[in-house]
Amino acid sequence: MCNECGCGLYSPSARPGAAAQKPAPDHDTVVAIRESLYSANDEVAAQNRARFRQHGVLVVNLMSSPGAGKTYLLEILIPLLANHGMRCAVIVGDLETDNDARRIQRTGAPAIQITTGQACHLDAAMIADALMPLDLAELDILFIENVGNLVCPASFDLGETMRIALLSVCEGDDKPAKYPTLFHKADLMLITKADLLSFLPQFSPARAEACLRALASRAPCLTLSAMHISSLEPLEDWIKDAHAALQSARTRWKPA
Ligand SMILES: Nc1nc2c(ncn2[C@@H]2O[C@H](COP(=O)(O)OP(=O)(O)OP(=O)(O)O)[C@@H](O)[C@H]2O)c(=O)[nH]1
Ligand SMILES: [Mg+2]
Ligand SMILES: [Zn+2]
Numbered sequence: 001m002c003n004e005c006g007c008g009l010y011s012p013s014a015r016p017g018a019a020a021q022k023p024a025p026d027h028d029t030v031v032a033i034r035e036s037l038y039s040a041n042d043e044v045a046a047q048n049r050a051r052f053r054q055h056g057v058l059v060v061n062l063m064s065s066p067g068a069g070k071t072y073l074l075e076i077l078i079p080l081l082a083n084h085g086m087r088c089a090v091i092v093g094d095l096e097t098d099n100d101a102r103r104i105q106r107t108g109a110p111a112i113q114i115t116t117g118q119a120c121h122l123d124a125a126m127i128a129d130a131l132m133p134l135d136l137a138e139l140d141i142l143f144i145e146n147v148g149n150l151v152c153p154a155s156f157d158l159g160e161t162m163r164i165a166l167l168s169v170c171e172g173d174d175k176p177a178k179y180p181t182l183f184h185k186a187d188l189m190l191i192t193k194a195d196l197l198s199f200l201p202q203f204s205p206a207r208a209e210a211c212l213r214a215l216a217s218r219a220p221c222l223t224l225s226a227m228h229i230s231s232l233e234p235l236e237d238w239i240k241d242a243h244a245a246l247q248s249a250r251t252r253w254k255p256a
């Protein structure tokens with residue numbers, strides 16, 4: 001729970017028994033606080049997006065619950081993309097530690113850790129600050145690994161081009177139904193840790209995809225394991241296609 005995004009603002013009816021401990025803001029106050037917070041964030045996100053577009057950088061925001069495999073996927077994927085001439089960098093958010101940035105730096109890619117402390121999500125201003133040491137002109141793809149959380153990150157536009165929602169087979173195939181906002185806003189759903197499916201026959205990739213379709217999402221759904229490099233090929237292709245689409249859109253935008 002986070003004091004900054006308003007997810008700590010609760011309504012007494014939603015938390016029976018908690019009401020007596022602390023007076024809760026009324027519903028209208030909660031709505032007003034959230035709206036002003038999101039609109040301030042949206043302004044900075046628009047500035048970030050304009051910078052990314054100016055440099056033709058594809059920005060991919062990875063979101064999932066803690067431990068779904070975001071960092072490990074990047075550790076495997078970045079060298080594969082580098083083999084195709086794609087220059088990658090990563091901004092990674094965690095409540096504590098710079099473990100993930102250090103893991104990613106071993107691939108040779110620049111990785112900047114944002115330690116959020118209390119905040120359970122990344123916001124656009126954090127990204128703007130983290131961009132400072134990066135030369136966007138030298139990049140093709142910027143990955144943003146969001147804080148492991150299936151709720152709050154979904155509400156914060158960072159200026160990204162694409163969102164990927166990861167769902168590991170250990171978590172249960174009904175997560176898109178339980179956390180609809182995050183999955184509905186995703187441009188791609190990745191079912192991760194597929195090597196563990198033989199131990200978890202109760203997880204059905206088809207059921208997970210059906211939950212996504214029930215949210216009226218037409219986003220593609222890919223199943224992979226970072227332990228099996230060949231299973232990452234469709235993801236590589238999706239990223240290369242997204243990068244190519246961005247470049248051709250940029251060419252069209254240029255004044256004649
Ligand atoms: N078997 C298996 N394990 C995996 C796979 N991907 C990641 N893991 C393991 O799952 C654990 C968590 O992976 P991370 O990449 O750290 O997960 P994360 O989503 O970055 O976690 P947070 O940053 O804490 O939210 C690690 O021990 C990984 O080695 C996979 O495809 N198969
Ligand atoms: Mg991580
Ligand atoms: Zn939160």
Ligand SMILES: [Zn+2]
Nearest residue numbers: 002005120152
């Ligand atoms: Zn938060």
